[in-house]
Amino acid sequence: MNSNNFDVIVVGAGPAGITAALLLARKGLKVTLLERGEFPGSKNMFGGAVFGRVLHDIIPEYWTKAPFERFISRKMITMLAEDSAVSLDFHSAAFKKPPYNGFVVQRTSFDRWYAQEAVKAGAVLLTQTVADDIIREGSQVVGVMARRPQGELRAKVVIAADGAVSLLAKKAGLRREFTPNQFSLGVKEVVQLPAGALEERLGLTGDEGMSNEFLGRMGGGLHGGAFIYTNRDCLSLGVVAQAHSLKARKATIYDALDQFKRHPAVAPLLEGGRFLEYSAHLIPEAGINMVPQLFTGGMMVAGDAAGLVLAGGVFLEGVNFAIAAGKAAAETAIQAFEKGSFDQAAMAEYEVRLKESFVLQDIDRFKTAIPMLLNERLYEVYPSFVCRTLENWFMVDGTGHPKLAGMVKRLLGEDMGLWQMTKDGYQFGRAMLW
Amino acid sequence: MVDISQRLKFSRYRLDRQAHIEVDYVKCRRCTHRACLTACPAQCYLAHAENGVLFNYEGCLECGTCYVICDLGALKWNYPKGGCGVNYRFA
Numbered sequence: 010m011n012s013n014n015f016d017v018i019v020v021g022a023g024p025a026g027i028t029a030a031l032l033l034a035r036k037g038l039k040v041t042l043l044e045r046g047e048f049p050g051s052k053n054m055f056g057g058a059v060f061g062r063v064l065h066d067i068i069p070e071y072w073t074k075a076p077f078e079r080f081i082s083r084k085m086i087t088m089l090a091e092d093s094a095v096s097l098d099f100h101s102a103a104f105k106k107p108p109y110n111g112f113v114v115q116r117t118s119f120d121r122w123y124a125q126e127a128v129k130a131g132a133v134l135l136t137q138t139v140a141d142d143i144i145r146e147g148s149q150v151v152g153v154m155a156r157r158p159q160g161e162l163r164a165k166v167v168i169a170a171d172g173a174v175s176l177l178a179k180k181a182g183l184r185r186e187f188t189p190n191q192f193s194l195g196v197k198e199v200v201q202l203p204a205g206a207l208e209e210r211l212g213l214t215g216d217e218g219m220s221n222e223f224l225g226r227m228g229g230g231l232h233g234g235a236f237i238y239t240n241r242d243c244l245s246l247g248v249v250a251q252a253h254s255l256k257a258r259k260a261t262i263y264d265a266l267d268q269f270k271r272h273p274a275v276a277p278l279l280e281g282g283r284f285l286e287y288s289a290h291l292i293p294e295a296g297i298n299m300v301p302q303l304f305t306g307g308m309m310v311a312g313d314a315a316g317l318v319l320a321g322g323v324f325l326e327g328v329n330f331a332i333a334a335g336k337a338a339a340e341t342a343i344q345a346f347e348k349g350s351f352d353q354a355a356m357a358e359y360e361v362r363l364k365e366s367f368v369l370q371d372i373d374r375f376k377t378a379i380p381m382l383l384n385e386r387l388y389e390v391y392p393s394f395v396c397r398t399l400e401n402w403f404m405v406d407g408t409g410h411p412k413l414a415g416m417v418k419r420l421l422g423e424d425m426g427l428w429q430m431t432k433d434g435y436q437f438g439r440a441m442l443w
Numbered sequence: 444m445v446d447i448s449q450r451l452k453f454s455r456y457r458l459d460r461q462a463h464i465e466v467d468y469v470k471c472r473r474c475t476h477r478a479c480l481t482a483c484p485a486q487c488y489l490a491h492a493e494n495g496v497l498f499n500y501e502g503c504l505e506c507g508t509c510y511v512i513c514d515l516g517a518l519k520w521n522y523p524k525g526g527c528g529v530n531y532r533f534a
């Protein structure tokens with residue numbers, strides 16, 4: 010077999026691609042993993058927490074091996090108004106025990122470690138290698154063109170795990186144009202805190218960590234949210250904004266980030282902090298509405314490349330979905346090799362597997378969250394309404410305490426009617442509750 | 444306005460001699476929103492009297508936002524050559 014011939018080519022060494030390459034290599038298949046970055050993770054960014062139940066199935070007790078920052082024992086959700094905030098603060102004993110619920114990781118170390126697991130299993134990792142196009146024979150995909158001398162690489166199966174802006178899925182004709190209503194942009198800063206400050210400010214001990222997801226109108230009127238995650242001794246914090254609102258508002262995401270950092274609920278956490286890094290990445294957020302055709306003869310699309318992210322405003326899960334999709338793609342390819350058939354019908358098994366797993370089930374279940382996320386009152390009205398209501402209610406100013414109902418009615422009158430709120434309440438309920 | 448170039452200095456870039464994104468300024472000249480100016484998180488697009496915008500690829504974070512929001516098809520958008528572009532330390 011020629012050195013440019015493989016059983017499977019996986020494009021993109023993120024969680025989806027690495028998982029696929031690892032599982033295929035374990036089965037003894039000849040698999041190569043192409044990554045455009047200097048090393049796996051060098052281009053990657055997320056909030057971030059890895060919810061690793063799916064990883065535990067692949068690498069048992071992965072937390073004893075993976076480079077993680079902290080496990081999440083305290084999970085917060087915060088509604089943000091201009092200069093006030095309301096939080097839900099959840100502490101869980103179960104989250105502190107194996108198999109743990111989630112870990113904060115940094116992608117440069119996590120993806121790098123995970124890719125090495127695939128290499129140890131026998132996958133051939135080619136870094137600094139961009140896949141520019143797919144190679145077809147008739148309707149069958151038979152390889153990729155890499156941007157390098159003798160770049161023609163051939164395989165029976167190609168798995169495109171090339172992330173949110175999947176040029177390969179597009180070139181294969183599996184997805185349509187990218188549009189602003191399919192994506193949110195996230196920017197993140199890593200800020201080093203003085204020794205001991207993180208534990209002290211957030212009430213954490215040992216390896217305990219915290220995540221906080223913020224919802225509200227971001228600076229400049231951008232629709233989206235913000236996040237804070239605890240690393241070992243630095244914080245990751247960032248702002249997410251829907252691409253269509255970036256376009257419509259002509260506001261910049263970095264100004265929104267600076268405004269977030271100055272918010273009275275956030276600024277004290279950052280005091281004495283030293284800036285370490287600024288990064289940016291898109292999130293495919295349109296759920297089922299943007300999932301492309303997932304396969305064609307000889308090819309499957311996995312992870313962000315297929316829009317397989319669960320976004321619900323105050324939660325964002327992509328890594329676990331990418332791992333599960335990579336696993337389904339690997340299992341499909343393994344079965345195809347057993348049967349010796351790689352055509353469209355053989356690849357169709359991939360979609361069946363995704364539908365049987367939480368991947369397409371959750372994404373389908375939460376499709377009702379999409380209209381909620383696009384409802385401007387979720388950002389423009391409700392967070393500040395809740396904050397103002399509580400501010401008024403808690404304020405002891407000698408005028409006597411009003412009953413909540415009367416006050417809500419008065420404050421609501423300033424923004425909109427009760428009927429609108431009832432309708433939105435139904436929409437939010439449909440999105441999250443039933 | 445925040446000067447993003449100061450923050451980008453903390454990241455290691457390996458520059459390709461060639462720009463990985465090509466802009467067709469003929470289209471930009473008749474663009475009514477020029478949303479790339481504010482949407483790019485790395486301030487790669489600057490206002491330009493004649494062309495509407497001027498693109499610098501050096502600080503690009505390869506996020507794809509300009510590609511997704513440009514509706515005149517002015518961008519030939521691609522990733523940099525393998526190993527080139529931004530290298531994160533944490534992210």
Ligand SMILES: Cc1cc2nc3c(=O)[nH]c(=O)nc-3n(C[C@H](O)[C@H](O)[C@H](O)COP(=O)(O)OP(=O)(O)OC[C@H]3O[C@@H](n4cnc5c(N)ncnc54)[C@H](O)[C@@H]3O)c2cc1C
Pocket residue numbers: 020021022023024025026043044045046049050052053054055056057058059060138139140141170171172173176194195196197247249290291292311312313314318325326327328329331522
């Ligand atoms: C701001 C933000 C916050 C997030 N927070 C969370 C979170 O807290 N928890 C969570 O679970 N998820 C989170 N996500 C989502 C999560 O990061 C993604 O869903 C996940 O990384 C998808 O994995 P992937 O393997 O599909 O793609 P990626 O991780 O993007 O990997 C794709 C890989 O392909 C490479 N590549 C791309 N094109 C080519 C090419 N042509 N040739 C060669 N290589 C190529 C890239 O360099 C990259 O390494 C967040 C995302 C963002 C942007």
Ligand code: SF4
Pocket residue numbers: 466470471472474475476477478479480495496512513514515516517518
């Ligand atoms: S790149 Fe696109 S959005 Fe920006 S000015 Fe040119 S045409 Fe307009």
Ligand code: SF4
Pocket residue numbers: 289482483484485486487502503504505506507508509510
């Ligand atoms: S890809 Fe992102 S960082 Fe690069 S120019 Fe476009 S918007 Fe700016």
